[in-house]
Amino acid sequence: MxxxxxxxxxxxxxxxxxxxxxxxxxxxxxxxxxxxxxxxxxxxxxxxxxxxxxxxxxxxxxxxxxxxxxxxxxxxxxxxxxxxxxxxxxxxxxxxxxxxxxxxxxxxxxxxxxxxxxxxxxxxxxxxxxxxxxxxxxxxxxxxxxxxxxxxxxxxxxxxxxxxxRWAAGANHAEHLPHLAGAAQREHVDIGALEDLPDGELTRRHAGDAPLCVLRRGSSVRALTDTCTHLGAGLHGGEVREGPGGPEVVCPWHGSAFRFDDGRVVDGPATAPQPAVDVRVADGRVLVRVDGPPQS
Ligand code: FES
Structure with a gap:
């Protein structure tokens, strides 16, 4: 060096x-x-x-x-x-x-x-x-x-x-995730059966190589990319809470909270939104498309 x-x-x-x-x-x-x-x-x-x-x-x-x-x-x-x-x-x-x-x-x-x-x-x-x-x-x-x-x-x-x-303090740690999603960046892809997702719990799945934080509630499924924009923690290890704009995931490391529906930051030290994921459920299968961060 x-x-x-x-x-x-x-x-x-x-x-x-x-x-x-x-x-x-x-x-x-x-x-x-x-x-x-x-x-x-x-x-x-x-x-x-x-x-x-x-x-x-x-x-x-x-x-x-x-x-x-x-x-x-x-x-x-x-x-x-x-x-x-x-x-x-x-x-x-x-x-x-x-x-x-x-x-x-x-x-x-x-x-x-x-x-x-x-x-x-x-x-x-x-x-x-x-x-x-x-x-x-x-x-x-x-x-x-x-x-x-x-x-x-x-x-x-x-x-x-x-x-x-060099040490990525303040950098967005999730910018690359949509680029890892492969076909899921352009169209909805199948990530598994609805019944295989735990009900009411956060879990981790992948779209291509992009990790996703997935929340199933009955027949409804929401997802975000999993790597926290702040410093890269896995959001699936965090907690779910209810916010005015719907369910939010709270990062386990420093408490940044992101709205599931569009990835917006609603709390904590993160400043960059979480790349959002569009989810559909059809014939008992869960389909996702990784959309990227919302436009401010
Ligand atoms: S890594 Fe998620 S809030 Fe710091």
Whole structure:
């Protein structure tokens, strides 16, 4: 593996961080609000994780401040550019707070190795925020502090990107499922006899290579793709509950809930809908077509 990949993978193996990781998760559960505010922090209403989108503001403004500070030093008579750089650093500082809260909310639903990386990412950002805050309190070394903060935020941001792309935190873990369904992506295919499905219980079946979470109630059958969009748990190991839009399945790992009828996320840290499955029962046989996620 490349040097950068090795370097960015290293935090995930720092088991010494585990006591801190556990404490940070417990604190988040205690201090962060639940309900709609927590849903907003995750980004559920937008169908997209909020944290990376929110991070654009502190990152963008701090990089702009860095460029202004550099221009102030390089251009004759450019000293006046330090003032707008200071304003941009103030915006970076203020916007870092809600960004951090969104990241902290997402942190609670990560695996432990992902949490270790997230802790190092957060530490880099804490250094950045400290530098930006200190730059507000001093005159002489303010530009230097702003630059140091931006470099720390840049390194932390790169690690955050590695956490998302290499370690799949925040990624949709079910996007590929319709592509595994083979013919069931285009037409209804037979997955077995109705009488072979347990009544009133979640069970796992397959359409092609796509795993399905199937719920039979008498002669009625509902199904969703089985791999949770949040981090990939098997939904058939979860629970069924009744929601205003019909039955929902609650993921056994972090409590994301998806509506059976269309796969919409109605609870928990997931932001991507579950690829939906159209079910028909004919002549005692169960036929399914894997439709993909609902259009928002
Ligand atoms: S894997 Fe986290 S809610 Fe399903």
């Amino acid at each position: 490349s040097l950068i990949g090795t370097l960015f993978d290293a935090p995930s193996r720092l088991t010494a961080l585990d006591p801190v990781a556990a404490r940070a998760g417990a604190l988040a559960d205690r201090l962060l609000p639940g309900g709609r505010v927590r849903a907003l922090l995750h980004g559920r209403p937008f169908g997209h994780p909020a944290h990376p989108a929110m991070a654009m503001l502190p990152v963008g403004t701090s990089i702009s401040a860095l460029l202004l500070d550099a221009a102030a030093s390089a251009l004759p008579g450019g000293r006046g550019l330090h003032a707008p750089a200071r304003g941009l650093a103030a915006v970076a500082l203020a916007s870092a707070v809600p960004t951090a809260l969104a990241g902290w909310a997402d942190y609670t639903g990560l695996h432990r190795d992902q949490q270790r990386t997230a802790l190092v990412h957060a530490t880099g950002n804490a250094v950045a925020v400290t530098c930006w805050a200190a730059s507000m309190l001093t005159g002489r070394r303010a530009a230097l502090l702003r630059t140091a903060g931006t470099l720390a935020a840049g390194a932390a941001g790169a690690l955050g990107g590695h956490l998302s792309y």
